Amino acid sequence: MARILVVDDDQFMRGSLTDVLEGAGHEVVPCDGAEVALKSLAGDAFDVAITDLKMPKVSGLEFLQRAVEIDGSLPVIVITAHGTVETAVQAMKQGAFDYILKPFGEEEVTLLVEKALAHRRMASENEVFRRESRERRNERPLLGGTDAIVEVRDRIASIADTDTTVLIRGETGTGKELVAREIHFTSPRADRPFVTVNCAALSAGLLESELFGHEKGAFTGADRRRAGRFELAEGGTLLLDEVSEIEPNLQAKLLRVLQEREFERVGSEKTIRCDVRVLATTNRDLSTEVREGRFREDLFFRLNIVPIEIPPLRERKDDIPLLADEFQARIERKTGRPHRRLMEATVRTLLAYHWPGNVRELENLIERAVLLSPGDELIIEGLADSGAPRHVRESDVEAFAGLSLEDVERLHIEETYRRHDGHQRRTAESLGIGVRTLRDKIKKWGLTVERGEKVTS
Numbered sequence: 001m002a003r004i005l006v007v008d009d010d011q012f013m014r015g016s017l018t019d020v021l022e023g024a025g026h027e028v029v030p031c032d033g034a035e036v037a038l039k040s041l042a043g044d045a046f047d048v049a050i051t052d053l054k055m056p057k058v059s060g061l062e063f064l065q066r067a068v069e070i071d072g073s074l075p076v077i078v079i080t081a082h083g084t085v086e087t088a089v090q091a092m093k094q095g096a097f098d099y100i101l102k103p104f105g106e107e108e109v110t111l112l113v114e115k116a117l118a119h120r121r122m123a124s125e126n127e128v129f130r131r132e133s134r135e136r137r138n139e140r141p142l143l144g145g146t147d148a149i150v151e152v153r154d155r156i157a158s159i160a161d162t163d164t165t166v167l168i169r170g171e172t173g174t175g176k177e178l179v180a181r182e183i184h185f186t187s188p189r190a191d192r193p194f195v196t197v198n199c200a201a202l203s204a205g206l207l208e209s210e211l212f213g214h215e216k217g218a219f220t221g222a223d224r225r226r227a228g229r230f231e232l233a234e235g236g237t238l239l240l241d242e243v244s245e246i247e248p249n250l251q252a253k254l255l256r257v258l259q260e261r262e263f264e265r266v267g268s269e270k271t272i273r274c275d276v277r278v279l280a281t282t283n284r285d286l287s288t289e290v291r292e293g294r295f296r297e298d299l300f301f302r303l304n305i306v307p308i309e310i311p312p313l314r315e316r317k318d319d320i321p322l323l324a325d326e327f328q329a330r331i332e333r334k335t336g337r338p339h340r341r342l343m344e345a346t347v348r349t350l351l352a353y354h355w356p357g358n359v360r361e362l363e364n365l366i367e368r369a370v371l372l373s374p375g376d377e378l379i380i381e382g383l384a385d386s387g388a389p390r391h392v393r394e395s396d397v398e399a400f401a402g403l404s405l406e407d408v409e410r411l412h413i414e415e416t417y418r419r420h421d422g423h424q425r426r427t428a429e430s431l432g433i434g435v436r437t438l439r440d441k442i443k444k445w446g447l448t449v450e451r452g453e454k455v456t457s
Contacts, residue, residue: 001025001026001027002026002027002047002048002113002117003026003027003028003029003044003045003046003047004021004026004027004028004029004046004047004048004049004050004113005029005031005037005040005041005046005048005049005050006018006021006028006029006030006031006049006050006051007031007033007034007037007049007050007051007052007055007060007063008030008031008032008050008051008052008055008079009032009033009052009055009056010052011032013052013079014030014031014032015030017030017050017109018030020106020109020110021109021110021113023106024110024113026113029044029046033055033056033057033058034051034055034057034058034059034060034062034063034066035057035058037049037051037063037067038058038063038066038067038070041067041070041071041074042070045071046071046074047074047075047117047120048074048075048076048077048097048113048116048117048120049067049074049075049076049077050076050077050078050079050113051063051064051067051076051077051078051079052078052079052080053078053079053080053087053088053091054081060078060079060091061087061090061091061094064076064078064091064094064095064096065094065095068094068095073120073123073124074120075097075098075116075117075119075120076091076095076096076097077096077097077098077099077100077112077113077116078091078092078096078098078099078100079099079100079102080099080100080101080102081101081102085099085101097116097119098112098115098116100112107216107224107225110224110225111225111226111227114226114227115227115231115232118193118227118232119193119232122193122194122195122232123193142175142178142179142310143319143322143323143326144316144318144319144322144323145318145319145322146311146316146318146319148309148311148315148316149311149316149319152179152308152309152310155306155308156179156182156183156186156308157186159183159306160182160183160186160187161186161187161188162187163277164277164305164306165258165277165278165279165280165302165303165305165306166180166183166279166280166305166306166307166308167243167280167281167282167286167303167304167305167306167307167308168180168279168280168281168282168307168308168310169281169282169283169284169285169286169307169308169309169310170281170283170309170310170311170312170358171283171310171312171358171432172283172357172358172360172429172432173313173357173358173359173360173361173429174310174311174312174313174358174359174360175310175358175359175360176241176281176283176310177196177239177241177281179308179310180196180237180239180279180281181194181239183237183279184236184237184277184279187237187277189235189236189237189277192233192234192235192236192237193232193233193234193235193236193237194233194236194237194239195229195232195233195236195237195238195239196238196239196241197210197211197229197238197239197240197241198241198242199240199241199242199243199244199245199246200241200242200245200425200434200435200436204246204247204249204250205219207246207247207250208250208253208266209222209226209228209266210228210229211228211229211230211250211254212228212230212253212257212263212264212265212266213225213226213227213228213230213231213265213266214226214228214265214266214267214268215265215266215267215268216267217267218265218266218267218268219266219267222266222267225265228263228265230257230263230272230274230276231272231274233274233276234274234275234276235275235276236276236277237276237277237278237279238276238277238278238279239279239280239281240254240278240279240280240281241280241281242281242282242283242434243280243281243282243303244282244283244284244286244289244294244295244434244436245434245435245436248294248295248296251295251296251299252296252299254299255296255298255299255302257274258278258299258302258303259302261273261274261275261276262274278303280303283432283433283434284433284434286300286303286304287300312355312358313355313358313359313361313362314354314355317351320347320350320351320362321342321347321350323359323362323363324342324347324350324362324366325342327362327363327366327367328340328342328366328369328370328378331366331367331370331371332370335370335371337370337371340369340370340373340375340376340377340378341376341377341378342377342378343377343378346377346378346379346380349380350362350380356430356432357429365380365381366378366380368381369381409441410441410445410447412431413427413431413438413441413442413445413447414445414447416430416431417438417442417447424438424439424442
């Protein structure tokens with residue numbers, strides 16, 4: 001539920017908007033003029049404001065200017081007639097979120113309010129990230145001095161001010177989303193939304209609706225029109241996280257958006273133009289996915305205009321002491337915990353570890369140590385429990401002799417799946433493969449969880 005300020009001197013229009021928005025579950029404060037509305041805005045907080053442009057005494061444009069002064073992050077939607085569209089465009093140049101033409105339908109209003117609310121939430125989240133970024137040492141997206149990390153930072157700087165599509169590749173936990181956010185926040189689009197969608201977390205049908213939106217009645221459960229992520233990211237950046245997990249049929253629709261900059265909501269024939277920069281991440285080798293027929297070659301070429309490869313932590317171990325110090329300082333500031341010494345012996349232990357979870361795993365372990373270490377020293381625990389390499393006995397090797405590679409792979413996946421108690425996402429991350437690939441193999445081999453239940457795909 002949101003608090004919405006409705007400003008209109010027309011009693012019928014004001015009442016209609018109030019009824020529609022309250023019916024959608026929002027709290028509405030109706031005002032019959034801009035002067036009253038400005039007093040309400042100065043004394044209370046609102047999530048969205050809707051104002052008519054033509055009003056006596058104080059016009060909608062004047063209200064907009066003063067409202068922005070009071071709350072610069074408040075999305076203001078202006079109402080206009082066909083004859084005053086130029087004034088509405090002028091209002092947008094002065095900071096209005098969007099405009100709506102009379103006469104309009106209920107769904108049109110509720111959809112626009114939904115977009116405004118999403119924009120406000122994302123703006124708030126983005127500001128938090130910007131503030132955290134400024135606090136990072138040298139404002140770098142990736143700390144470290146190894147050649148590979150320097151190259152990543154240089155590439156970010158070279159393409160941040162463009163609209164070029166970027167494919168960010170790296171293992172789970174290497175910082176792919178962090179790089180994507182840094183590209184956005186150092187670009188001319190930094191003040192517009194940064195929107196992410198996890199392509200691995202949704203089925204093909206749900207992902208299509210998530211990306212492009214849908215009309216009311218487009219499918220079972222679609223009880224109202226819904227804006228998709230491309231609409232919500234208008235003017236900003238859309239991150240397709242784990243893009244390799246998109247089903248082939250949906251890949252074709254995504255390719256069209258990237259090429260033509262237009263799409264249709266699910267259940268609609270109306271074409272919507274979009275101005276969105278697209279970034280994508282993957283933990284797979286997409287060229288291999290193309291060769292094996294799981295990913296469209298033309299989409300791969302369209303996404304891979306500028307590739308950025310993030311090295312795993314095991315290939316940049318010289319950065320571990322710096323990263324550990326940074327994570328420790330950040331977590332201590334956040335939690336108020338006292339500073340503890342990171343002993344040389346502990347650093348040697350960190351350097352000897354192979355880090356299957358990469359930088360994210362290191363940060364998690366440091367956070368645990370900051371919170372739980374009892375004395376003056378930072379005690380790192382849990383490396384062995386996190387997948388540290390164990391000594392392989394000769395008898396173990398002999399047990400695999402004579403087995404096909406597929407059998408060895410099946411045994412490895414089955415054991416990893418059992419260790420993660422049937423949790424598919426954790427299993428996939430531990431194996432370094434996508435969830436869709438894991439599900440395919442589970443289905444192919446009929447793997448079961450430890451309690452004996454059949455694994456569903």
